[in-house]
Amino acid sequence: xxxxxxxxxxxxxxxxxxxxxxxxxxxxxxxxxxxxxxxxxxxxxxxxxxxxxxxxxxxxxxxxxxxxxxxxxxxxxxxxxxxxxxxxxxxxxxxxxxxxxxxxxxxxxxxxxxxxxxxxxxxxxxxxxxxxxxxxxxxxxxxxxxxxxxxxxxxxxxxxxxxxxxxxxxxxxxxxxxxxxxxxxxxxxxxxxxxxxxxxxxxxxxxxxxxxxxxxxxxxxxxxxxxxxxxxxxxxxxxxxxxxxxxxxxxxxxxxxxxxxxxxxxxxxxxxxxxxxxxxxxxxxxxxxxxxxxxxxxxxxxxxxxxxxxxxxxxxxxxxxxxxxxxxxxxxxxxxxxxxxxxxxxxxxxxxxxxx
Amino acid sequence: xxxxxxxxxxxxxxxxxxxxxxxxxxxxxxxxxxxxxxxxxxxxxxxxxxxxxxxxxxxxxxxxxxxxxxxxxxxxxxxxxxxxxxxxxxxxxxxxxxxxxxxxxxxxxxxxxxxxxxxxxxxxxxxxxxxxxxxxxxxxxxxxxxxxxxxxxxxxxxxxxxxxxxxxxxxxxxxxxxxxxxxxxxxxxxxxxxxxxxxxxxxxxxxxxxxxxxxxxxxxxxxxxxxxxxxxxxxxxxxxxxxxxxxxxxxxxxxxxxxxxxxxxxxxxxxxxxxxxxxxxxxxxxxxxxxxxxxxxxxxxxxxxxxxxxxxxxxxxxxxxxxxxxxxxxxxxxxxxxxxxxxxxxxxxxxxxxxxxxxxxxxxxxxxxxxxxxxxxxxxxxxxxxxxxxxxxxxxxxxxxxxxxxxxxxxxxxxxxxxxxxxxxxxxxxxxxxxxxxxxxxxxxxxxxxxxxxxxxxxxxxxxxxxxxxxxxxxxxxxxxxxxxxxxxxxxxxxxxxxxxxxxxxxxxxxxxxxxxxxxxxxxxxxxxxxxxxxxxxxxxxxxxxxxxxxxxxxxxxxxxxxxxxxxxxxx
Numbered sequence: 001x002x003x004x005x006x007x008x009x010x011x012x013x014x015x016x017x018x019x020x021x022x023x024x025x026x027x028x029x030x031x032x033x034x035x036x037x038x039x040x041x042x043x044x045x046x047x048x049x050x051x052x053x054x055x056x057x058x059x060x061x062x063x064x065x066x067x068x069x070x071x072x073x074x075x076x077x078x079x080x081x082x083x084x085x086x087x088x089x090x091x092x093x094x095x096x097x098x099x100x101x102x103x104x105x106x107x108x109x110x111x112x113x114x115x116x117x118x119x120x121x122x123x124x125x126x127x128x129x130x131x132x133x134x135x136x137x138x139x140x141x142x143x144x145x146x147x148x149x150x151x152x153x154x155x156x157x158x159x160x161x162x163x164x165x166x167x168x169x170x171x172x173x174x175x176x177x178x179x180x181x182x183x184x185x186x187x188x189x190x191x192x193x194x195x196x197x198x199x200x201x202x203x204x205x206x207x208x209x210x211x212x213x214x215x216x217x218x219x220x221x222x223x224x225x226x227x228x229x230x231x232x233x234x235x236x237x238x239x240x241x242x243x244x245x246x247x248x249x250x251x252x253x254x255x256x257x258x259x260x261x262x263x264x265x266x267x268x269x270x271x272x273x274x275x276x277x278x279x280x281x282x283x284x285x286x287x288x289x290x291x292x293x294x295x296x297x298x299x300x301x302x303x304x305x306x307x308x309x310x311x312x313x314x315x316x317x318x319x320x321x322x323x324x325x326x327x328x329x330x331x332x333x334x335x336x337x338x339x340x341x342x343x344x345x346x347x348x349x350x351x352x353x354x355x356x
Numbered sequence: 357x358x359x360x361x362x363x364x365x366x367x368x369x370x371x372x373x374x375x376x377x378x379x380x381x382x383x384x385x386x387x388x389x390x391x392x393x394x395x396x397x398x399x400x401x402x403x404x405x406x407x408x409x410x411x412x413x414x415x416x417x418x419x420x421x422x423x424x425x426x427x428x429x430x431x432x433x434x435x436x437x438x439x440x441x442x443x444x445x446x447x448x449x450x451x452x453x454x455x456x457x458x459x460x461x462x463x464x465x466x467x468x469x470x471x472x473x474x475x476x477x478x479x480x481x482x483x484x485x486x487x488x489x490x491x492x493x494x495x496x497x498x499x500x501x502x503x504x505x506x507x508x509x510x511x512x513x514x515x516x517x518x519x520x521x522x523x524x525x526x527x528x529x530x531x532x533x534x535x536x537x538x539x540x541x542x543x544x545x546x547x548x549x550x551x552x553x554x555x556x557x558x559x560x561x562x563x564x565x566x567x568x569x570x571x572x573x574x575x576x577x578x579x580x581x582x583x584x585x586x587x588x589x590x591x592x593x594x595x596x597x598x599x600x601x602x603x604x605x606x607x608x609x610x611x612x613x614x615x616x617x618x619x620x621x622x623x624x625x626x627x628x629x630x631x632x633x634x635x636x637x638x639x640x641x642x643x644x645x646x647x648x649x650x651x652x653x654x655x656x657x658x659x660x661x662x663x664x665x666x667x668x669x670x671x672x673x674x675x676x677x678x679x680x681x682x683x684x685x686x687x688x689x690x691x692x693x694x695x696x697x698x699x700x701x702x703x704x705x706x707x708x709x710x711x712x713x714x715x716x717x718x719x720x721x722x723x724x725x726x727x728x729x730x731x732x733x734x735x736x737x738x739x740x741x742x743x744x745x746x747x748x749x750x751x752x753x754x755x756x757x758x759x760x761x762x763x764x765x766x767x768x769x770x771x772x773x774x775x776x777x778x779x780x781x782x783x784x785x786x787x788x789x790x791x792x793x794x795x796x797x798x799x800x801x802x803x804x805x806x807x808x809x810x811x812x813x814x815x816x817x818x819x820x821x822x823x824x825x826x827x828x829x830x831x832x833x834x835x836x837x838x839x840x841x842x843x844x845x846x847x848x849x850x851x852x853x854x855x856x857x858x859x860x861x862x863x864x865x866x867x868x869x870x871x872x873x874x875x876x877x878x879x880x881x882x883x884x885x886x887x888x889x890x891x892x893x894x895x896x897x898x899x900x901x902x903x904x905x906x907x908x909x910x911x912x913x914x915x916x917x918x919x920x921x922x923x924x925x926x927x928x
Contacts, residue, residue, distance in 0.1 A: 074373060075823060090831075
């Protein structure tokens with residue numbers, strides 16, 4: 001796929017009174033990709049989406065969409081469809097009229113509009129819903145209709161503002177798969193805002209991790225998870241263990257006086273750093289092991305979470321916090337782990353990352 | 357200074373291009389604001405100006421206020437007004453609370469029926485109650501003996517009539533407060549074995565307290581502002597509203613009238629501010645997850661409540677009934693045979709009937725244009741963007757009318773529109789100015805109804821329309837208006853009914869050919885034609901009732917026809 005830029009943001013700033021919502025955002029979205037803005041509430045992700053839509057005006061910065069500078073254009077003159085968390089379906093219009101809402105205005109023939117509505121309702125899996133009213137449908141169905149309505153005029157850009165947040169857990173998982181499949185089929189450039197990391201990881205081509213009005217990292221879900229660029233990105237996406245350490249000689253680090261091998265040797269000796277480590281990257285054994293970076297530990301608690309268990313262990317090192325380890329349910333049972341069990345934990349050098 | 361360096365450069369903010377649709381919305385909003393400034397702010401401002409000028413227009417500072425306070429008779433009016441208003445508040449609010457309590461916390465039968473009957477005084481001009489009390493307790497009164505020699509003409513009559521007129525207003529507010537109570541609190545209290553009296557003191561009263569204060573303020577303001585009741589039944593008992601009338605109509609002293617207006621405005625405006633704060637707290641107290649309280653049958657309590665409500669309703673009906681009865685008999689109390697002569701001879705032959713049709717016309721025009729203007733302005737205010745300063749100004753202007761007594765507004769209208777230098781002074785004495793003053797007078801409540809309905813709509817309708825390239829006005833007519841139609845009809849009914857009964861503002865503004873029914877009652881009563889006055893009052897009640905019945909029928913039909921989308925079905 002030729003990676004042509006469809007949407008280009010540069011130097012976007014926005015301030016609400018004393019609160020700086022966006023502190024200079026630069027970002028390119030590739031044509032046909034699904035880009036997710038991920039971050040905690042108040043990070044500026046929704047504001048950025050609304051600026052792209054022309055529903056808010058940035059204080060500074062430019063927006064170029066499909067080669068056209070739309071920075072100063074009102075919403076009516078931009079080319080996008082939008083879906084909100086609240087669905088925002090018109091309650092007094094039927095599903096068919098809702099979907100046709102943007103088509104009627106284009107003075108197309110009635111027959112053509114009817115055909116397009118049928119096509120779209122079939123696309124979102126609601127071929128027979130045309131005569132119903134929004135209040136007669138479930139939340140998930142309403143959101144599918146909202147999607148059909150947004151896609152009806154075939155916009156160049158699809159904006160999704162927390163589209164799944166109002167749905168229950170099952171519906172949420174089902175619909176995120178559907179939206180993703182639909183988006184790939186139509187190849188429409190899409191930007192979605194969410195605070196749900198699982199949603200972001202499962203749907204996005206690329207994730208934009210945002211925090212306090214800035215971009216922390218842009219990357220594929222895998223990149224974000226495996227090689228987080230900042231402590232915030234590491235902590236917000238997935239769970240992470242943090243160990244305070246001091247850099248030693250030749251690719252080592254000292255944690256609580258104990259030397260550990262790390263994968264990089266470019267840091268000056270004596271620097272205080274923090275090591276970041278995913279819970280599932282830690283190996284645990286009860287009979288001792290010869291693996292690198294093995295430390296003695298004692299199981300403090302075991303939290304049963306269904307498919308896997310979260311095992312909290314205490315390290316026998318001064319000034320060192322405990323670790324959280326994710327283990328499959330079966331592994332915990334086989335090892336007969338219980339609070340108080342003495343174990344060894346191995347921290348693979350490649351998984352130990354130094355950030356910030 | 358290091359912090360300054362880290363701030364982004366204060367570049368001039370990006371100016372977005374404006375689409376003509378946005379320009380249109382903003383232009384309409386400016387027009388609305390200009391209209392409110394012209395028909396609300398300017399007249400009130402004229403009162404301030406006149407109060408510090410003498411008759412020849414020379415600035416005299418506070419001299420007129422000084423003169424006012426040096427006149428014992430006028431000074432006495434302040435005390436009289438406040439005393440009467442305090443007594444009325446002290447009677448009406450507890451009465452309304454107990455009645456609302458019976459409607460919401462007991463299982464007595466016919467609660468819907470009791471609720472509707474208790475609201476009937478709203479349909480009548482305040483003058484009706486005064487006429488009725490004269491018939492019951494006046495010189496020729498049936499129950500005159502009950503007063504033990506005291507005269508109904510004076511504070512006693514004013515208090516009784518005002519209690520009747522203010523009861524439904526207080527009831528509606530207290531009822532809302534009690535209905536908002538969260539049933540879960542009572543369940544929690546019950547699980548903790550809380551005795552009934554303690555539940556009342558710790559849950560019911562605190563929950564209703566903002567509503568009670570708000571009701572008290574409304575009753576107080578109504579009584580202070582009303583001029584019809586003291587005019588008819590007050591005898592020689594002077595109150596502020598009557599003083600304005602006497603200064604302006606009797607002595608043509610507009611400047612002195614302006615001074616009294618400002619003095620009348622003071623307590624009403626204070627009450628209004630308190631009410632505003634209480635309403636805000638009442639709203640914020642309401643949790644959207646509250647579970648309505650469901651009372652359980654309790655024979656003794658329900659029986660007592662039923663007895664109380666029956667007595668109240670019988671008293672209310674006795675007042676309304678006496679006025680209607682008076683209109684249909686020959687001559688109270690000498691010849692009680694049925695007759696239509698008050699209608700045929702007293703109204704039609706005397707040529708007064710035209711004022712009834714004037715009233716109907718004025719009410720219909722107020723309802724039509726008032727609703728359009730008020731709802732349209734509220735829509736532009738809530739659902740379009742840009743011009744934040746102007747929006748704040750319109751919100752402020754929309755809130756003011758509730759704190760301004762009708763007499764004050766009416767006087768402001770004379771001063772402003774009858775001014776020889778005013779280019780639109782041709783409006784004076786026309787039907788248009790009566791409609792304008794009525795719409796402005798009842799603006800606040802209608803505006804709040806519209807805003808509440810609009811706030812209940814999804815905030816993103818306009819954003820979705822813009823993304824689909826549909827002009828905002830199209831969405832307004834296709835979605836906003838149909839969805840808000842119940843609220844729009846409610847505003848229309850409210851304006852119609854109030855326009856039928858209003859007297860305080862319009863009493864200064866009518867011309868012989870635009871005389872209104874309520875004013876006609878006043879004049880007929882002045883001329884001793886109490887039967888014809890009662891007949892006119894009955895006609896007003898009839899017209900208002902008819903409109904309310906039509907409103908109820910249309911609303912019901914509308915809700916059935918749109919049930920498919922208004923009532924969520926099982927899915928959802």
